[in-house]
Amino acid sequence: MNRFTVGLMLVLTLGAACAKKKPVTGGPQPAPPSTATATPTTPPPPPARAPERVEESVPVPAISEDAIGNRSLEDLNRDSPFKPAFFGLDSAELDDAGRAIVASNAEIMKKYPSWVITVEGHCDERGTAEYNLALGERRAVAVKSYLVALGIPADRLRTVSYGKEFPFDTGHTETSWAQNRRAHFVITSK
């Protein structure tokens, strides 16, 4: 084993040690800090960090009695009740179709008030990787803002941008690109 590998193992060991010391007060899934609660002058104290290993999380037992509410987080996200909202090329504005989708998603969220939702912003491959990180952020925030306007409490909403890093359709056609310009809803905790 060379010494570089030893160095890497040291990083891992230290990282694991640090992670173990942190109180696990967040939800069972990683929770990105809310962008809306931050203020320019007095940034809030660092939020307690959620566990980093997603697969170690244990879903909270369902409270609801209905079919959707009884399903595990994993099942819910695999076959999600939420529909993605799509965007135009280089755009972070919700059009009428996008607003209708977000509105119907908001109705589901109102039915399950304990659910915390992460809105993921995604872009197609025709932009640059760097700028798309910000464009995806704008898409996610646009959806979050509309959800808040529809009455969803901001503290139930997280946003994260994945730029063009996680295409849903790996093709290189207009159809594929349209599929990848989206706000994707993930149930983070329930």
Add this chain to the structure above:
Amino acid sequence: MNSQPPTPNFQNRPTRPNTLGVGRWSLGVALVTCAWAAVAALSAQQPAPPGEPQQQPQQPSEIQLVINGEPGTPPRYAVPDFIALSPDAADIAKTLGKVLWDDLNFEREFYMIPRDTYSTIPVARTAEDVPFAAWRELGADAVVFGTVQKTAANTVRVQVRLFNVRSRQIVFAKEYTGAATNPRLYAHTMSDEIHQQQRALRGVARTKIAFSSDRNREKISGPVANRDVKEVYISDYDGENTRRVTTNRQLNITPVWSPDARGIAYTSYRRGYPDIFIALIYQGLQETPTNGVGQNWLPIFSPDGTRICFTSNRDGNPELYVMNRDGSNVRRVTNNPAIDTTPTWSPNGTQIAFTSDRAGTPQIYIVGADGLNLRRITTNESWADRPTWAPAPFNEIAYAARTGPAFDIKVYDLASGTTRQITFGEGSNESPAFAPNGRHIAFASSRGGKGYQIYTMARDGKNVTQVTRDGNNYTPSWSN
């Protein structure tokens, strides 16, 4: 010359907790002897041919030692295999000759005589046997004679001499002893020293390229299936000696080197959202300067390494911020409801170029590091991103511009205000990154048809060389 950082000195590094790792430090150099005395003595023994300037052994200067070619042409160099002085050094001897040839060829300062034309030249076993007449016949102005010997289980002694073929004088002679684990590094070191001595040029043979890659083909475990892990890797500038830096099986992207080439800042989603981490690759440590304040991405070190500029949504919108390297003293640089992102520092650290869509589409702007004196650079692009400021003395900014269906690399000259395009529609070409001597640009391209790979090219777009081949590889950064 004066604008370039000094070449790191092995012996004078304050702390080397690890001679290890990768990089130039792994030499563990015990002895670097520049044999000026020997050069001078040898020069004195050889009669100077007519027409050559008289050697002055008591005060050798670089000028007297420079090997010239025929008038108006670059000097022609030959680098045969090194001689193995012990049988177990045969492989290393071959590697040293090939790598030194490639390294010397990279800067295009010399005409490198192809190695497959040396077969008729008698092999010299000692420095006294170098067949100058035969090399001259092949047109060589300069020839390298090198030896390598295993001195213990895992140590070698490497000697190299550079001869002026016409005068038969040694113009460069050095001995290196150290570990045998990475013999390429001896050749890289020789190349940089020969470029420095012969051309007063800072070579890049010992530099490294950091990039993000999905080559380990793992999937992120999370609520959404089928998402590729990306980790940060580094390799030598020629793509060899690849090492993985991150191991967290998440999205780890946009790595950038610290100016001392000992740290790599990058964007990681290991906490479920983008944040900035710094890997101190030789110490095996990690720093988290933005710890927990908003979401932060696309870090870039100031040229003196004391500050980091980055994009953050902490105030609700992608804006640029500058902080000290330890995360203290955060100051906001941009203030606009549009997107401001992808920063790069000017070589003197007083200005920042970045991408903004404040005029409707992503364009390149420059602003003072204090947030004042904003001006727009690109005006004729439909999409411009990843500005990267060239090191001095080049007064240029390279960026990726949408040209039809994909992107090409363009270079904006700040003095003249003119733009030149240096890639031309072969795949998509993105994320340019300058070499520390400003003579080369690394970039990510889909031109090969097998996903995205890292390539390097000269600053005029010529001499494109593929660096990576495994998986998809993105967002290169070139170390000092």
